[in-house]
Amino acid sequence: MGRRDRPTGRRATIADIARDAGVSASTVSNVLNGRSNMMTEETLLRVQRVMADLDYRPSSVAASLATRRTASIGVILSEIETPLFLQALQAVETTARQAGYNILLCNARNIDDEHAAVNVLLDKEVDGILLFSTSVLLESDYLADLSPWAPPLVLINRAVLHTRFDQINWDSTDAMIEAIAYLAGLGHRHLAHLTGQAHRRSTLERLEGYRVGLERHGLPYRPEAISSGDPLERHEWERNILELLALNPRPTAILAAGDTCAAVTIRTLHRVGLRVPQDISVIGVDDQPMSVYLSPSLSTIRLPVVQAGKLGVEMLLERMARRRDSVQQLNLPCELVVRESIGPVSS
Amino acid sequence: MGRRDRPTGRRATIADIARDAGVSASTVSNVLNGRSNMMTEETLLRVQRVMADLDYRPSSVAASLATRRTASIGVILSEIETPLFLQALQAVETTARQAGYNILLCNARNIDDEHAAVNVLLDKEVDGILLFSTSVLLESDYLADLSPWAPPLVLINRAVLHTRFDQINWDSTDAMIEAIAYLAGLGHRHLAHLTGQAHRRSTLERLEGYRVGLERHGLPYRPEAISSGDPLERHEWERNILELLALNPRPTAILAAGDTCAAVTIRTLHRVGLRVPQDISVIGVDDQPMSVYLSPSLSTIRLPVVQAGKLGVEMLLERMARRRDSVQQLNLPCELVVRESIGPVSS
DNA sequence: ACGCTTTACTGAAACGCCGCAGCAGTGGTC
DNA sequence: GACCACTGCTGCGGCGTTTCAGTAAAGCGT
Numbered sequence: 001m002g003r004r005d006r007p008t009g010r011r012a013t014i015a016d017i018a019r020d021a022g023v024s025a026s027t028v029s030n031v032l033n034g035r036s037n038m039m040t041e042e043t044l045l046r047v048q049r050v051m052a053d054l055d056y057r058p059s060s061v062a063a064s065l066a067t068r069r070t071a072s073i074g075v076i077l078s079e080i081e082t083p084l085f086l087q088a089l090q091a092v093e094t095t096a097r098q099a100g101y102n103i104l105l106c107n108a109r110n111i112d113d114e115h116a117a118v119n120v121l122l123d124k125e126v127d128g129i130l131l132f133s134t135s136v137l138l139e140s141d142y143l144a145d146l147s148p149w150a151p152p153l154v155l156i157n158r159a160v161l162h163t164r165f166d167q168i169n170w171d172s173t174d175a176m177i178e179a180i181a182y183l184a185g186l187g188h189r190h191l192a193h194l195t196g197q198a199h200r201r202s203t204l205e206r207l208e209g210y211r212v213g214l215e216r217h218g219l220p221y222r223p224e225a226i227s228s229g230d231p232l233e234r235h236e237w238e239r240n241i242l243e244l245l246a247l248n249p250r251p252t253a254i255l256a257a258g259d260t261c262a263a264v265t266i267r268t269l270h271r272v273g274l275r276v277p278q279d280i281s282v283i284g285v286d287d288q289p290m291s292v293y294l295s296p297s298l299s300t301i302r303l304p305v306v307q308a309g310k311l312g313v314e315m316l317l318e319r320m321a322r323r324r325d326s327v328q329q330l331n332l333p334c335e336l337v338v339r340e341s342i343g344p345v346s347s
Numbered sequence: 348m349g350r351r352d353r354p355t356g357r358r359a360t361i362a363d364i365a366r367d368a369g370v371s372a373s374t375v376s377n378v379l380n381g382r383s384n385m386m387t388e389e390t391l392l393r394v395q396r397v398m399a400d401l402d403y404r405p406s407s408v409a410a411s412l413a414t415r416r417t418a419s420i421g422v423i424l425s426e427i428e429t430p431l432f433l434q435a436l437q438a439v440e441t442t443a444r445q446a447g448y449n450i451l452l453c454n455a456r457n458i459d460d461e462h463a464a465v466n467v468l469l470d471k472e473v474d475g476i477l478l479f480s481t482s483v484l485l486e487s488d489y490l491a492d493l494s495p496w497a498p499p500l501v502l503i504n505r506a507v508l509h510t511r512f513d514q515i516n517w518d519s520t521d522a523m524i525e526a527i528a529y530l531a532g533l534g535h536r537h538l539a540h541l542t543g544q545a546h547r548r549s550t551l552e553r554l555e556g557y558r559v560g561l562e563r564h565g566l567p568y569r570p571e572a573i574s575s576g577d578p579l580e581r582h583e584w585e586r587n588i589l590e591l592l593a594l595n596p597r598p599t600a601i602l603a604a605g606d607t608c609a610a611v612t613i614r615t616l617h618r619v620g621l622r623v624p625q626d627i628s629v630i631g632v633d634d635q636p637m638s639v640y641l642s643p644s645l646s647t648i649r650l651p652v653v654q655a656g657k658l659g660v661e662m663l664l665e666r667m668a669r670r671r672d673s674v675q676q677l678n679l680p681c682e683l684v685v686r687e688s689i690g691p692v693s694s
Numbered sequence: 695a696c697g698c699t700t701t702a703c704t705g706a707a708a709c710g711c712c713g714c715a716g717c718a719g720t721g722g723t724c
Numbered sequence: 725g726a727c728c729a730c731t732g733c734t735g736c737g738g739c740g741t742t743t744c745a746g747t748a749a750a751g752c753g754t
Contacts, residue, residue, distance in 0.1 A: 009496065025704090097454075107444075293607055372711080413738080
């Protein structure tokens, strides 16, 4: 019945268990680590009984010191703001936990935060690091001279290419081209593009996709149909959208830099009395959780962040288990998701 | 110049620094812990120099073993799915980091996961635990017999009340009443309610707020205007909404259980040719990041999750610093955010 | 009864850091 | 010149595990 309370306020240690069970600490340790074939069943049961009685919980920090592994992996979210990444993070946690690892989470607002986070994680002796970035363009990178005894590191969506590190990236250029092909197939000839922030690689990718897509389908490329106000303020977005609508001929489709931007676009179009998609088609990038519930539901280019998180952890696990030595760099496709906000051009 | 490489593959330890700097390990430890007043400046500089040369990084796991604190707090997200919580999580991380703590993140899909997560965090000897739940109603709770030597624990939005633990909760009843007052002020008399999942306290709160609100403003309470299909499937939602629209008299406002549900409502209304808010007003609960960008922008009851996260960490810090012994239970208000999706009833 | 293997367990040395008691040396006080 | 306080440092005993060499006893074949 009832657990026996230890007189001392401390939490029980292996030594306590050993004493009460009349065995050595080593034996208790063997029980803890599942080496039950190294003792009689009687001993095993006795030790387990005492553990339960004393409400014993092994200290993983002591174990970590002894084994030099912490069973935890560091995850850095660097300049991440889209709520989309909660799903990615949860996928990461689940995958890691199934392999017996915990997540040490760091959030970074800029490259210095990120560097600091890496150092913290090194101090904490995590067994691996997963670095989730937005694709901010950098000229140099502290990662280049990371300690040789740093744990495995997997970079996700990082603009800088390092030959040393495993990486997972996605390239939205192709999906952008695909989107344009789809729109061209519906009869659209005048496509406008609302770009993202200038210092991101993703912005360049989309511009490139836009250019190539138009060219490939013989559609007119007009610089004035590209609105790049590096828009952070919402009313600035709206102004940019209105400017695009003033073009002659007026665009029949707008490719926005993100789902939020696309939502603002739809709002603005509604406000000035234009219907989506009957008058103008709209497409975003991200596939945020709520995008499917917009009215009209938003067509978008889905970023593979969840998959990247899962794969990233798996790459890390491979490395940590020394099942692989070669650098692996993966490129994930972005998927065009066609929903209601795209329609044929009305002639 | 350039750092001197150690011949061994190991990472440098205090002993290495001590040897190379010609001092004892204690002195190095003093340097590490900022007790620079205990040595001459010359010694300090010499030690720091050697540290830099050897690219020394102190092992926080060894320090944790010695000091019995890990400088990390465990955060459990229990049954959290709304992307809203990424912001809360980031707020938590930032607040904790500013106080010198790291986040050990666990994700739980159900109460057993949650229990397991608590145990893992106890094993990892975190200095405190922040438990973020959705308000699932429980009959019993493993927390009741948590080890006496468990670290401080702060519960956020947990349906079960424990007198032992610090807690932060929010009650949407009042905001619901406020929303109804607002709608009544605009001339609405027939309000429908789409409820959330039956096993959540929040669902009960909103039902209560709905009931009290109607009563207080002399509005008719009709059970058939409450649609509680425990709706997880989207097409089920749509069917429920259509059923509400078939009521006679038809509701002029719909209070949805969440922003996603509200977005579906708006979609459905648009689909059948009803305008929001001219024909029907819609209001959600959550204030998800994208809600403001819906068209019309969504009125909603904002849940104080970010604030709760920040306050939760602060409560934890107080406890960990033993600056407070008394149990603190906070109730945060939910704010009614009026945006475009609410309008006067058209007569 | 003799070696040999196997089984079941023990003892002690790590792992890298902290913290405290202690110890020389110096300078000041009466 | 005995006493004390202060400064700047050292030595050592933990912290709670793991791990490995070692050992005593039992089993086994001959």
